[in-house]
Amino acid sequence: MSEATAYVVSLALLLVGAVIIPWLAMRALVPTLETSSRGQVENYAGRPVVVGLGLVWLVWSLALLLVTFIDSAYASLFSAEGVPIFGEFAVEGLPFVLILGTLALGMADDFLGSSVDKGFRGHLSALFHGRLTTGALKLLGIGLLAAFATMPDLGALDVSLWVIVRDWVLQVLAIALTANLINLTDLRPGRALKVYSLLSVLGCIVLGFSWAWSIVPLFALILLGPVIAVWSFDVHERAMLGDAGANVAGALVGWMIGIALMPWWWALAAYVVVVFTLNFASERVSFSGVIDKTPVLRWLDGLGRQNSPTI
DSSP states (O other), X not given: OOHHHHHHHHHHHHHIIIIIHHHHHHHHHHHHHHTSSTTEEEOTTSOEEEEOGGGXXXXXXXXXXXXXXHHHHHHHHHOOTTOOOHHHHHHHTSOHHHHHHHHHHHHHHHHHOOSSSOHHHHHHHHHHTTOOOHHXXXXXXXXXHHHHHTOOOTTTOOSXXXXXXXXXXXXXXXXXXXXXXXXXXXXXXXXXXXXXXXXXXXXXXXXXXXXXXXXXXXXXXXHHHHHHHHHXXXXXXXXXXXXXXXXXXXXXXXXXXXXXXXTOHXXXXXXXXXXXXXXXXXXXXXXXXXXXXXXXXXXXXXTTSTTOOOO
16 A cells, blocks of 8 residues: 555545544534533523533544544554554544543632632632632643643753753643633634634644645644534524533643744743733633724624624
């Protein structure tokens, strides 16, 4: 089997695992969730919606592992020695512990959390007074999961300890802050998915410059598959990502951007500063208010909804 054939096979299998299986699974799962009173909340318009779209990340993870196994088995049977297994290359480095751990923490916040303590200030204030909120548990947990997912191999790196620690801290901050930022945007139908998709596309482009352009389609399929699977449910106000879905999306794209920008640590530092500023600004400024007052942002924010605004 040629390298070109191996690439096409891997691309096709990733299409199945990252897009088709999650799409089919969510179409079967959401109607079931809608029949239960559990996990339903009122959205911004006061309508009841299901908080369960985050489950797409569980389906997506299992499907990717399955098709990667199939890709490896196919390659071992038909490929010549030395031909790379592109699907395995694209999936084996994904931080599944970070993804599934963040999903669990987000679900705990969705179903067990209180609306009394909000934002960094609210959760830190509660912690100062001896109360550990599910939001604070989630923030601490995602930070620890991010540290584990990006932990460097000290024995394999021929650089100074300062460089290792600097890059590690920047990656952890990129993951944790992006996870919270995407969650902050999950206040209107489709908004979090749009921000996540934009960051994913930008990250894939940077990845093309820092690694190789041949891997861009692979990672684009992997990252955007869950968006395709849940898009219609979100924009049509049948279900929400919730903390589980939005935090996982942010953690994953934050991890990918950290990997993509690693050759240019100053660019990663700039990204961290920007995302930190947006997180901090959310404590004082309403994103929805800014978007509603800005015609272009209001139009982009409404794209895909049933009553899309005009500029």
